[in-house]
Amino acid sequence: MARDSGGGAEQKRRPPGKQDAEQEATQASADITEKGEELKEELDALLDEIDDVLEENAEEFVKQYVQKGGQ
Amino acid sequence: MAITKVMGIETEYGITVPGAPDSNPVLASSLLVNAFSGRGRKVRWDYEEESPLRDARGFEAAREPETPAEDDLGLANVILTNGARYYVDHAHPEYSSPECLDPRTLVAYDKAGERILAESARRAAELAPGGRRIQVYKNNTDGKGTSYGTHENFLVDRATPFARIVRDLTPFLVSRQVFAGAGSLVRDHHDGSVSYQIAQRSQFFEVEVGLETTLKRPIINTRDEPHADPERYRRLHVIIGDANMNEVATFLKTGSLAIVLMLIEDGAIPGDEWQLANPVQALRAIAKDPELRTTVERRDGRRLTACEVQWHYLDAAKAYLKDRETSHWHAEVLERWEAVLTQLEEDPAKAGRTVDWVTKYQLMQQIAKRDGLDLQDAKLALVDLQYHDVRIDRGLYHRLAAAGRVERLVAEQEIVRATSEPPDDTRAFFRGRCLAKYAPQIAAAGWDAIIFDIGRETLQRVPMLEPTRGTAAHTAAVLDASPTAEDLIRNLQS
Numbered sequence A: 001m002a003r004d005s006g007g008g009a010e011q012k013r014r015p016p017g018k019q020d021a022e023q024e025a026t027q028a029s030a031d032i033t034e035k036g037e038e039l040k041e042e043l044d045a046l047l048d049e050i051d052d053v054l055e056e057n058a059e060e061f062v063k064q065y066v067q068k069g070g071q
Numbered sequence B: 001m002a003i004t005k006v007m008g009i010e011t012e013y014g015i016t017v018p019g020a021p022d023s024n025p026v027l028a029s030s031l032l033v034n035a036f037s038g039r040g041r042k043v044r045w046d047y048e049e050e051s052p053l054r055d056a057r058g059f060e061a062a063r064e065p066e067t068p069a070e071d072d073l074g075l076a077n078v079i080l081t082n083g084a085r086y087y088v089d090h091a092h093p094e095y096s097s098p099e100c101l102d103p104r105t106l107v108a109y110d111k112a113g114e115r116i117l118a119e120s121a122r123r124a125a126e127l128a129p130g131g132r133r134i135q136v137y138k139n140n141t142d143g144k145g146t147s148y149g150t151h152e153n154f155l156v157d158r159a160t161p162f163a164r165i166v167r168d169l170t171p172f173l174v175s176r177q178v179f180a181g182a183g184s185l186v187r188d189h190h191d192g193s194v195s196y197q198i199a200q201r202s203q204f205f206e207v208e209v210g211l212e213t214t215l216k217r218p219i220i221n222t223r224d225e226p227h228a229d230p231e232r233y234r235r236l237h238v239i240i241g242d243a244n245m246n247e248v249a250t251f252l253k254t255g256s257l258a259i260v261l262m263l264i265e266d267g268a269i270p271g272d273e274w275q276l277a278n279p280v281q282a283l284r285a286i287a288k289d290p291e292l293r294t295t296v297e298r299r300d301g302r303r304l305t306a307c308e309v310q311w312h313y314l315d316a317a318k319a320y321l322k323d324r325e326t327s328h329w330h331a332e333v334l335e336r337w338e339a340v341l342t343q344l345e346e347d348p349a350k351a352g353r354t355v356d357w358v359t360k361y362q363l364m365q366q367i368a369k370r371d372g373l374d375l376q377d378a379k380l381a382l383v384d385l386q387y388h389d390v391r392i393d394r395g396l397y398h399r400l401a402a403a404g405r406v407e408r409l410v411a412e413q414e415i416v417r418a419t420s421e422p423p424d425d426t427r428a429f430f431r432g433r434c435l436a437k438y439a440p441q442i443a444a445a446g447w448d449a450i451i452f453d454i455g456r457e458t459l460q461r462v463p464m465l466e467p468t469r470g471t472a473a474h475t476a477a478v479l480d481a482s483p484t485a486e487d488l489i490r491n492l493q494s
Helices: A016-053 A058-064 B025-037 B103-127 B162-175 B247-265 B279-287 B306-322 B328-346 B356-371 B378-386 B396-402 B412-418 B428-441 B472-480 B485-493
Strands: B007-012 B014-016 B077-079 B085-089 B092-096 B135-137 B150-157 B184-187 B194-197 B205-210 B217-221 B233-238 B295-297 B303-305 B442-445 B449-452 B460-463
Touching (some): A016 B356, A016 B396, A058 B378, B014 B092, B025 B077, B025 B092, B025 B103, B103 B328, B150 B247, B162 B217, B162 B279, B162 B306, B217 B279, B356 B396, B428 B449, B428 B472, B428 B485
Antiparallel strands (some): B077 B085, B085 B092, B442 B449
């Protein structure tokens, strides 16, 4: 995203074809960003869900998980 | 010619009673097994063919090398209608899957074990309303220096020299953890620092070959207890694996090992130059590196990554299977094996949908990043543990699966079916069906026999020394034609 946003002044000197391509690229990049934000939202929602199911008092819970040896 | 690979997985589950750290784990394990097996007549386990002290190298241990099962005697120990054994072993509830003929079926029965443990805990809580709840984890360490096992079993040709198995299998088992490890946080005893290792069990192995399973654990275990015709078969008892939550990981670790054993039986692995200089050291070094860049030394001095060792086996397996009549699952194992090694070499993060240690590590990193935690934080230790919680609504693996973040292999209805119905292509079919139909007349049963008490002067023992017999094709008709155990014995004898 950062790569495309700084090129405004230069764009005017470029031939139209190149500009179209540039616009397409910007659009594609915006799509990717949108997709990326969606993924991030999904991940955040998942992490929130995991917070909800995690045992309370992590330290105490883990401390009490003591097993006898097995095979 | 390699023999048919009958296979199974036994898992000792971790248990805890939140709020009651001093509760007796043997009692809690028994409660779970009894809660599941219910009030009906429980069929006793038949110990006659058990000889855990017999060594594959040809001798019998002179004395008990480990704590005997003394305090386990008289504890819950039952056979289920799906052909599995469910019992208390070393203060853990243990589920031993029925014998399966292919890794996909084995995945279904391994996952069925998780569902059975979850259901056991639910029923146990119902039996003691208001009481403490038992929680169950499919993992292999408590993070405090204790380990408990997940063992795989494979039927191997007795004619294959054991020394060849040791030579050709060791590098495979040492490096398999790159896709089979379940990962765990490990605290350094000296400086208290915490790091992430790719496998839970690797840090607990101390020797290359041996009979013991609870002390000085060996990479290759020599227990020679075939539970089948001892003239023809061995049961290779693989004690080095982690318990996997991911279905693809279980499929791949057992499928690849089964194929490697076929290669070994047929002498198709060029062995000697692939020997590792120090297998135990290599096992631990590989476990400590989630980047998978660590190299381990071969006897000839060359250094290779664990993935490179695995490529060697995969290439040998491809060449071996190319001109052979193969089973339907062989091609899928080769494809998945290649795919996962490719991903792991490019970037281990790419294997997050199929490899447990990667999935769990990514989750920890995401939580650590969002909450600004370091690996020392108790919350991440809890994530490390709760990933393995068998409850569908609380286990973190299960939450990730529900969110579509891991790849699944078996439909849930197949898993549910596998909690009560036996596989139909091994002797487990006969065992499971007999249990379902004639339990009141069964005095005891084991892997290789069922003992009926049909009111005659002597008990009637039906041996099942051939694991590939007693299938639906062999026995469904006689079972259908036998409304009672008396009918069955008469029909089998005629």
